[in-house]
Amino acid sequence: MSILEGLRLAVNGLLSNRLRSVLTMLGILIGVSAVILLVGVGNGASVAVQQQIQSLGSNLLTVFPSNARGAGGVQQGFGTGSTLTLDDVKAIANRQTSPDVVTAIPSTGGRAQLTYGNQNWNSSLTGTTQDFPSVRNYQLASGQFFSSGEVDASSKVAVIGPTVATNLFSGADPIGQVMKINRQNFRVIGVFASKGSSGGFNNQDDVVVVPITSAWS
Incomplete structure (x- = not known):
């Protein structure tokens, strides 16, 4: 079968089933549009989250005081230990012992x-x-x-x-x-x-x- 013959048969098929052809094309258009919309929303949300994290300070690590073990050897949660001191901050910011730490506050x-x-x-x-x-x-x-x-x-x-x-x-x-x-x-x-x-x-x-x-x- 030649290319022209194939095209003629395809056109005849579309014309003889116009409603089915329109519905098929409409379904394809809706599907493609939905995918584009989801990708756009996902990218927009990702950018918004990244901007918020950057606004808080990128490469930011927060250190909380915590006791390793409590009475009876029970593990304690974050923030349950003694308060950190300014000497602790200086130790964290020490470039000799912590070369990857730029600043500590x-x-x-x-x-x-x-x-x-x-x-x-x-x-x-x-x-x-x-x-x-x-x-x-x-x-x-x-x-x-x-x-x-x-x-x-x-x-x-x-x-x-x-x-x-x-x-x-x-x-x-x-x-x-x-x-x-x-x-x-x-x-x-x-x-x-x-x-x-x-x-x-x-x-x-x-x-x-x-x-x-x-x-x-």
């Missing part, structure tokens, strides 16, 4: 009640050191982050997220203003650029960061 956190004038806001409070922005991938929109000297001096300074700035200062410039964090006075020295939140992560714009020594005091 201590971190303590919780919720805090913030007050400025007659405005109140409840936010996430983090106590840490001067390397926090580079480790957690934060950028400053205005002001500056605190220095190692301010950590050593237990200075009452704070850097806030844009959500805190909006809700506590109502559009006013917060730099240089004194607010209360759990009834203690702290001077705002910086405001983070927006990072947003999605995918189940906490709102990274609703934060207050202070020197860890000030958080302990």
Whole structure:
């Protein structure tokens, strides 16, 4: 059978069964469209998750205190041991013993009640050191982050997220203003650029960061 004869038979078959041919083509189109849609949604979700992980800080490892064994030899869970110290952080960051560790920072956190004038806001409070922005991938929109000297001096300074700035200062410039964090006075020295939140992560714009020594005091 020649190619032309085959084409003629195929056309005749399509014309004699028009409804079946239309339904077959429609099924193929719907199937292909569904596959393209699923691939597009999957790729979009993958990109969104990767962006959220990168916003938290790529190549990030969190160390929690834990006792190896409890009373009677029972294995204890994470966070049940004694609190890590600044000496532990220095040991982790030691380039001779840990050459693959670029930076290590201590971190303590919780919720805090913030007050400025007659405005109140409840936010996430983090106590840490001067390397926090580079480790957690934060950028400053205005002001500056605190220095190692301010950590050593237990200075009452704070850097806030844009959500805190909006809700506590109502559009006013917060730099240089004194607010209360759990009834203690702290001077705002910086405001983070927006990072947003999605995918189940906490709102990274609703934060207050202070020197860890000030958080302990």
